[in-house]
Amino acid sequence: MSxxxxxxxxxxxxxxRDISASYGHVQALKPTSLHIAExxxxxxxxPNGAGKTTLMRALTRLTASMxxxxxxxxxxxxxxxxxxxxxGIVMVQEGRGLFPQMSVRENLIIGAYLHAAEAEAxxxxxxxxxxxLRERIDQIAGSLSGGEQQMLAIGRALMAKPQLxxxxxxSLGLAPRVAFxxxxxxxxxxxxxxGILLVEQKAPLALKLARRVYVIxxxxxxxxxxxxxxxxxxxxxxxxLH
Amino acid sequence: MHKRRMLICxxxxxFAFSGKVxxxxxxxxxxxxxxxxxxAVVDRAWRDGLAVAAEALNEKGGLLGKKIQVITEDNHSQxxxxxxxxxxxxxxxxxxxxxxxxxxxxxxxAASFVMQAKLPMYLCxxxxxxxxxxxxAFSFLAPPKFEIESRYRYLKEKTGIRKIGLLYDPTxxxxxxxxxxxxxxxxxxxxxxxxxxxxxxxxxxTVQIGRINAAGGGAVVKIGQGGSxxxxxKNIKQLGLDKMLLLSSNDDGSIFSQAGEVLGxxxxxxxxxxxxxxxxQPGPSKDAVDAFLKYWKPKYPDRDPANSAxxxxxxxxxxxxxxxxxSTEGKAIRDATEKVPAYTGAYATFNFSDKQHVGITENPFxxxxxxxxxxxxxx
Amino acid sequence: xxxxATISIEPAGIRWQAMLPVVxxxxxxxxxxxxxxYVVTVLGFAFIYTIFCTGLNFFMGYTGQASFGQSxxxxxxxxxxxxxxxxxxxxxxxxxxxxxxxxxxxAVIVGFPTLRLRGHYLAMATFALGLIVxxxxxxxxxxxxxxxxxxxxxxxxxxxxxxxxxxxxLVALVVLALxxxxxxxxxxxxxxxxxxxxxxxxxxxxxxxxxxxxxxxLVAFVIAALYASAAGSLFAHFIGFISPEVFGVTMxxxxxxxxxxxxIGTMWGPTxxxxxxxxxxxxxxxxxxxxxxxxxxxxxxxxxxAPRGLAGLSALFGRVRGRVKEAA
Numbered sequence: 051m052s053x054x055x056x057x058x059x060x061x062x063x064x065x066x067r068d069i070s071a072s073y074g075h076v077q078a079l080k081p082t083s084l085h086i087a088e089x090x091x092x093x094x095x096x097p098n099g100a101g102k103t104t105l106m107r108a109l110t111r112l113t114a115s116m117x118x119x120x121x122x123x124x125x126x127x128x129x130x131x132x133x134x135x136x137x138g139i140v141m142v143q144e145g146r147g148l149f150p151q152m153s154v155r156e157n158l159i160i161g162a163y164l165h166a167a168e169a170e171a172x173x174x175x176x177x178x179x180x181x182x183l184r185e186r187i188d189q190i191a192g193s194l195s196g197g198e199q200q201m202l203a204i205g206r207a208l209m210a211k212p213q214l215x216x217x218x219x220x221s222l223g224l225a226p227r228v229a230f231x232x233x234x235x236x237x238x239x240x241x242x243x244x245g246i247l248l249v250e251q252k253a254p255l256a257l258k259l260a261r262r263v264y265v266i267x268x269x270x271x272x273x274x275x276x277x278x279x280x281x282x283x284x285x286x287x288x289x290x291l292h
Numbered sequence: 293m294h295k296r297r298m299l300i301c302x303x304x305x306x307f308a309f310s311g312k313v314x315x316x317x318x319x320x321x322x323x324x325x326x327x328x329x330x331x332a333v334v335d336r337a338w339r340d341g342l343a344v345a346a347e348a349l350n351e352k353g354g355l356l357g358k359k360i361q362v363i364t365e366d367n368h369s370q371x372x373x374x375x376x377x378x379x380x381x382x383x384x385x386x387x388x389x390x391x392x393x394x395x396x397x398x399x400x401x402a403a404s405f406v407m408q409a410k411l412p413m414y415l416c417x418x419x420x421x422x423x424x425x426x427x428x429a430f431s432f433l434a435p436p437k438f439e440i441e442s443r444y445r446y447l448k449e450k451t452g453i454r455k456i457g458l459l460y461d462p463t464x465x466x467x468x469x470x471x472x473x474x475x476x477x478x479x480x481x482x483x484x485x486x487x488x489x490x491x492x493x494x495x496x497x498t499v500q501i502g503r504i505n506a507a508g509g510g511a512v513v514k515i516g517q518g519g520s521x522x523x524x525x526k527n528i529k530q531l532g533l534d535k536m537l538l539l540s541s542n543d544d545g546s547i548f549s550q551a552g553e554v555l556g557x558x559x560x561x562x563x564x565x566x567x568x569x570x571x572x573q574p575g576p577s578k579d580a581v582d583a584f585l586k587y588w589k590p591k592y593p594d595r596d597p598a599n600s601a602x603x604x605x606x607x608x609x610x611x612x613x614x615x616x617x618x619s620t621e622g623k624a625i626r627d628a629t630e631k632v633p634a635y636t637g638a639y640a641t642f643n644f645s646d647k648q649h650v651g652i653t654e655n656p657f658x659x660x661x662x663x664x665x666x667x668x669x670x671x
Numbered sequence: 672x673x674x675x676a677t678i679s680i681e682p683a684g685i686r687w688q689a690m691l692p693v694v695x696x697x698x699x700x701x702x703x704x705x706x707x708x709y710v711v712t713v714l715g716f717a718f719i720y721t722i723f724c725t726g727l728n729f730f731m732g733y734t735g736q737a738s739f740g741q742s743x744x745x746x747x748x749x750x751x752x753x754x755x756x757x758x759x760x761x762x763x764x765x766x767x768x769x770x771x772x773x774x775x776x777x778a779v780i781v782g783f784p785t786l787r788l789r790g791h792y793l794a795m796a797t798f799a800l801g802l803i804v805x806x807x808x809x810x811x812x813x814x815x816x817x818x819x820x821x822x823x824x825x826x827x828x829x830x831x832x833x834x835x836x837x838x839x840x841l842v843a844l845v846v847l848a849l850x851x852x853x854x855x856x857x858x859x860x861x862x863x864x865x866x867x868x869x870x871x872x873x874x875x876x877x878x879x880x881x882x883x884x885x886x887x888x889l890v891a892f893v894i895a896a897l898y899a900s901a902a903g904s905l906f907a908h909f910i911g912f913i914s915p916e917v918f919g920v921t922m923x924x925x926x927x928x929x930x931x932x933x934x935i936g937t938m939w940g941p942t943x944x945x946x947x948x949x950x951x952x953x954x955x956x957x958x959x960x961x962x963x964x965x966x967x968x969x970x971x972x973x974x975x976x977a978p979r980g981l982a983g984l985s986a987l988f989g990r991v992r993g994r995v996k997e998a999a
Contacts, residue, residue, distance in 0.1 A: 112875050135881030143879065149872030160869045164881040166862050210880050328963070366962070371820070371916055372906075376712055376953070383707030397820050397914035404822070404911050405708075405837075422822050464809075464818040 061123040063088045063214055063245040064109075064139070069117035071108040078104040080270040081117060086214065086247055091240040093248045093256040096266035102249040103144055105266060106218050109247075110134055110141045121214070136164060138213030142220060144249075146203035150192030154183055157191050157202055161209030169209065176205040179235055197228035204235070214245040221252055233259055319358040319620050321346070321610075322365070322381035324402065325393035329369025333544070334599050335393035338416045339364050341603025342391060344587045349607060355614045360607075363387060367398045374398025382409050388620055391606055392416065394433075403429065412626040414606045416599070419649055426649055430629055432606045434640060434652045436469045437476065439562045442657040443513055443539045444480035446560065446670070453511045453537065457486035457504030459497070459524065461516035469515045469541070485509045492518055498527045501536075511537035518547065525551040525559055542567075542657070545596040545667060552662020560670055563660040566601040566638040571669045576636040580605070584638040598639065605637030609644070609651070692939040693849060699946060700845040704838050711837045717949035718844040719905050722851045723922075724929045724941030726898020732936030733859060734891040735871030737790070739923050740797035743804035744774040744896040746918035748903030750808065753821040753913055763827050767904040774900030775893050782892040786885065801923060808915040820914030827908040840909055847905065848942070851898060856938050858894075867891055871936070932973055934980025943981050 365377030488500035640656030751770030933944025
């Protein structure tokens with residue numbers, strides 16, 4: 051099913067219309083719409099507690115949500131998380147969601163759950179992007195450093211051959227240099243054609259990577275900006291200070 | 293590492309398994325008892341009754357000159373543990389006979405291989421269900437109908453009450469007895485006007501007793517053991533039912549005393565002779581009770597003797613059987629047990645024959661009451 | 672399929688050790704065969720519990736869920752085999768498979784709604800399942816004969832040939848237990864096994880990677896039920912008698928002790944746990960009234976020094992060895 055009034059060429063990779071989510075009586079995410087084009091890297095920027103994580107979970111159905119989501123024009127609103135993964139929508143959760151008792155190798159192999167036949171080749175790609183993981187292949191994931199764990203989380207998501215990779219604050223708790231290194235890899239992945247939706251709290255990093263930014267505050271998207279139009283961080287600050 | 297530990301454990305097991313004692317001049321009796329779990333109260337009494345009887349028999353030279361040694365294995369009231377214990381007593385201890393407690397499932401589970409080993413089983417519990425297993429088993433348990441009949445007869449003969457209520461707990465034995473209670477009432481000219489159930493740990497039974505009273509019941513026939521009997525007595529008093537009788541199942545003497553303190557002579561209970569030793573008429577029953585209490589009282593002055601007396605009786609039957617058989621071999625004892633003439637013990641009279649492997653064939657129970665601080669026969 | 676040379680779940684260099692536990696099991700069983708029927712009986716129970724716990728390990732160890740109600744499926748297996756063989760003259764093996772199928776269906780029906788629950792709620796729901804089946808075995812006397820129990824169950828056998836002695840039965844139980852462990856090991860290293868491991872690791876991460884966790888939980892639950900059912904049937908044939916107490920709470924407690932002592936989530940943990948928990952009380956029989964105290968004290972001692980179970984201990988040593996090798 052194709053979204054009304056759009057031609058095939060301009061069908062977005064992902065489009066959400068009036069998506070919302072509640073925890074009990076609290077509406078953590080107010081009806082919100084957004085889209086990501088094919089091959090685009092979009093950042094969602096916002097302060098703590100603004101609803102960034104809820105938005106990600108709502109999009110991937112880890113949290114029950116209302117509203118519609120389209121993937122390449124197909125209505126995927128009713129699909130459970132694991133079926134989204136089959137279509138190529140893969141999320142790296144905040145806190146990485148690794149299997150800490152398992153080795154790097156085991157984590158990666160489980161990542162290739164949907165593509166077991168291509169696991170070997172895919173693992174090669176991951177090691178090419180993150181050579182550090184190759185060195186640590188038999189190490190237990192829980193014993194890796196924060197940066198390495200984040201690399202493994204992204205690597206594991208890549209094993210699932212994503213078309214759209216969603217990342218929830220991959221820079222969280224990392225030294226600036228390591229965070230930068232990891233985010234640069236995301237640019238590289240984006241160059242290879244993977245659509246990326248990145249949630250970030252650190253505006254400088256976010257702006258450096260993305261061409262388009264959504265600003266989220268108090269549970270809804272309050273602005274959509276092109277990064278080349280932002281002259282200074284003061285332009286952003288007003289969204290943070292409601 | 294774990295393999296080594298496993299080997300150590302296995303080695304430990306070898307020593308434990310193979311710790312045989314010389315079998316000469318000893319008559320070994322195996323006893324599978326539930327010293328913990330639901331059967332603990334009865335089975336501890338059973339174990340101690342066996343020990344006291346063995347002591348008494350050994351003083352007289354044992355069985356055909358062999359000292360009796362009772363080997364007890366705790367089955368935790370679980371059939372699986374009972375099976376292991378029975379196996380151990382057969383292979384490692386090489387017992388010549390079993391005299392086991394009241395965990396019927398445990399005894400049943402072991403019955404088939406005990407039979408194959410050609411060892412007689414004397415049981416505190418009911419008999420196994422299969423006929424070929426019953427050949428080797430002898431039960432020293434009173435059939436449940438006797439407890440009901442004694443109470444009904446008392447009501448019929450000693451009171452004017454003809455309408456009664458049954459108050460029972462949902463344990464299998466109680467349910468069986470309740471069924472018999474319904475069946476037998478007519479034979480004694482009684483009408484059951486109410487049937488009420490309770491749980492063993494209920495702290496209040498006024499509702500049930502109130503209903504029995506409202507239905508016109510003049511007596512509560514309580515089926516089930518434990519402190520609930522005392523609770524029922526208290527509730528009858530609280531409700532001000534000053535004509536209502538309470539007739540309890542057989543139980544520990546301490547329960548009878550407590551309930552008797554509350555209701556006085558309106559509390560009546562079922563008891564074998566050994567629980568009411570003071571007023572027994574001279575005769576074989578009194579002799580048997582005295583013989584048992586002579587050994588029991590000094591050791592356990594404050595314990596109720598009923599179930600231990602039953603165990604004692606089973607050992608006395610065994611002694612007679614060995615005497616008849618002139619042998620301590622399993623098959624010979626089995627055959628001889630069927631030939632033991634009616635034996636009047638401290639608990640009941642046992643009347644085994646080739647057709648009768650449930651020894652108690654005559655109702656052994658008396659009706660007792662609590663008067664002047666002790667348990668006495670109710671007239 | 673990919674080649675195992677480059678991608679394998681097991682770290683390299685552990686393969687030669689994989690046969691050690693099999694050898695140990697065979698040695699223990701062989702020792703049993705040379706001893707009395709008493710030792711054979713103890714070991715027989717150990718291997719029946721090995722099967723039960725290996726199944727439970729699927730659900731609790733590999734998948735990280737809680738079930739306190741596996742005894743329910745053992746009861747279905749046990750009573751099913753008892754009734755089919757004693758009353759209808761079925762072949763024991765046929766009855767074993769038939770009751771496994773029945774347990775599997777029951778597990779699907781029960782698991783479908785209950786497995787939506789998590790953590791303590793799932794534990795409570797499964798516990799209730801165990802209690803319900805326990806009550807049914809007591810109350811439905813027309814079918815189960817209640818507390819009187821079911822006797823006259825023939826021993827295990829194939830094509831009319833009965834395994835009359837307990838030693839023959841022990842051999843059969845060892846073979847079946849090893850087969851059960853082998854199947855579990857095979858499944859664990861498959862894609863299916865990895866999916867279960869991902870659920871145990873993090874449900875949301877597993878979902879995000881495309882694992883249908885609801886389905887896999889159900890499958891793991893059903894597999895555990897199949898093993899439990901087989902164990903129940905084997906128990907019935909081994910003893911020839913069953914009663915409700917056999918499949919009561921004690922079975923649950925016993926199997927938990929085995930699972931945690933041996934090492935939950937490991938391949939050989941259930942076997943090690945089952946053997947030790949079965950043999951240990953016998954080794955301590957000499958302590959008489961102190962037996963239970965001694966036994967529990969040793970269990971606690973082991974759990975303090977090997978909190979991940981005895982099988983976990985060997986993995987730890989394996990890792991230290993590996994590190995030493997690396998350094999050299």
